[in-house]
Amino acid sequence: MKVALLITKAEAGGAQSHVLELIDGIKGCHEVVFAVGDEGWLADQVRARGVSVTIIPDLVHPIRLAQDSRACRQIKQWLLREQPSLLHVHSSKAGLLGRIAARIIAVPSVFTAHGWAFTSGATMTRKLMTVPSEWLAARTGGDIICVSQYDRQLARRYAITSDTRLHVVWNGIGDTPERALLTSNPEPVITMVARFAAQKDHATLLRAIAMMGDVPCRLRLVGDGPLLSEAKALVFDLAIENQVEFMGSRTDVTTLLAHSDVFVLASHFEGLPISILEAMRAGLPVVASNVGGVSELVNEETGILVGQGDTAALAEALKRLLGNPALLSSMGAKGRERYEKDFRASTMIEKTLNVYETCLARNRRRK
Template structure:
């Protein structure tokens, strides 16, 4: 008689393109669907829903009212929807991703009597950027949800330490699993051809949601400082891949400062990794992070990285070896690091090669899936 499959719910707040969504997708794609009966629940309508559609044996449930913002009425409706789903389906494991789904999902799972409750932290998002009242509320909510969790996985050692420092989760329930990505397919970089630039042009780029945590306006401040320096003879360009609520302010900044000739906005692109392969230097200027997949993708493509030492970025980038780490919003530091790299093609190639070797060895999707399987097995044994 065949064994029944383990009912597993993967829950995430938004279904739009983002790092946490990619992690969930690659995890689901890598699990044995003869062993796991997988349901994915998320807000309606984004790219994740489309990515999952071709996967045999994966059911997608779009959750009305599930949203990123705090909205008591919508949050209560989403909570009730999730609770009824969990009671009806009888999941053995509920695996939550992202803050809102992590809090609502863990509380609903505990109330529904789910056997194994797991939360992956893709960056805590707790810090000075919130008001004191909001910060206190978020910390309290995470502490309550943490006590409803059987295991909390941090994607970086930095987030693990933050959980300990803030006493967000009992220490015996914490673990670290670094994100992983599949080995990229080899394809010729098409970015220069798309933008009509010569092989001698120097390109600095980033991939991010255009939201305040990613600080895309600082990316443009750095671009302005370098372009206004007059050192690059009209041969330096900046590429911003992504979309979001700060698109209009970003475009206005570029227009106001006369940067339109040298700054390209490409919007959301599912071929972003192939575009990154055409850059000379990759940058990410986030104010906080978990373990950013865009940095892993850039290093897979053999690109040196300049980024602030926030979250798990320092677990990816080795200063002076695979790129440079700066302080958040350090304009002088960012400009100096980029000038060093832009002036020296051999340095860029050497750093890029070292970074590629490091991430292919330590940040594979096979390792990530195997690590999560061990956690699932532990939860089922309890």
């Protein structure tokens, strides 16, 4: 089988990390080719693995009709050149244009929705723009992988496609030897790994840290993005600059997690966050906003869920963990157990390949 993988942007992120895990998992037994809209982290990582990379120059995130039309033609030309057995697309724009191009030349397609753009917490304008485009893309006849049961139910609610074409495959990540050395820090370290963008809720976390008063702790914020300057300004407004470290984009996230005590993910909406999987793999307890598929990862044994935007609940959850080393340790251990059972990369690869086979079998029956 020859698999073509397509995504809109090459910047580091959850969907991009997922694509890399897929490539690592399937290139040993299947041929893989890859295309993306720009150069960047993911393109470099894929090339380093010896996989062919094609840049689709007109594939961009914003809606630009003339440019989108050109991108669709470029994707079609790439597919005609590569002649894959199946196209697997990721991210909304690549998902739409890629599936249209694949339908035109009769290439079976699978789309992974890394969290729907019309999820709870999204603006009404965003929903009005994205639901019709997702519905249209699904009419191309391909299968859809949802990364959580939450997202599958959301797709059913909006009648995106038939139940037989909707599959749930939880994200999975490869293992590393690094583990958190809980309570080894002289001052407890709270870490959040996330882009400074509208999806994430750094502001609520920062206000929670300020609300915790004299509770000793240090917050490390890993990531970059368009809202970074706003977060830095809020830190000074709250007078917590001595407690907060802005770490920037890092390639040593596993090491940073190993030197943390608690992982936090404050968000407005999510799919199934890979950053939480990384924390569970490291053996960290997790405090997270109860949005999207997060509750499928975090339960009362592995961490604490709080309401979206609930500053007081977030502060209380952090104080509860930091004040109870035994609870902190047990939740971290249970999170590690849950990772080993359900969220290894090998499990995700096996289930994804099963979806490929289902899609190809349906396509053969149609012929």
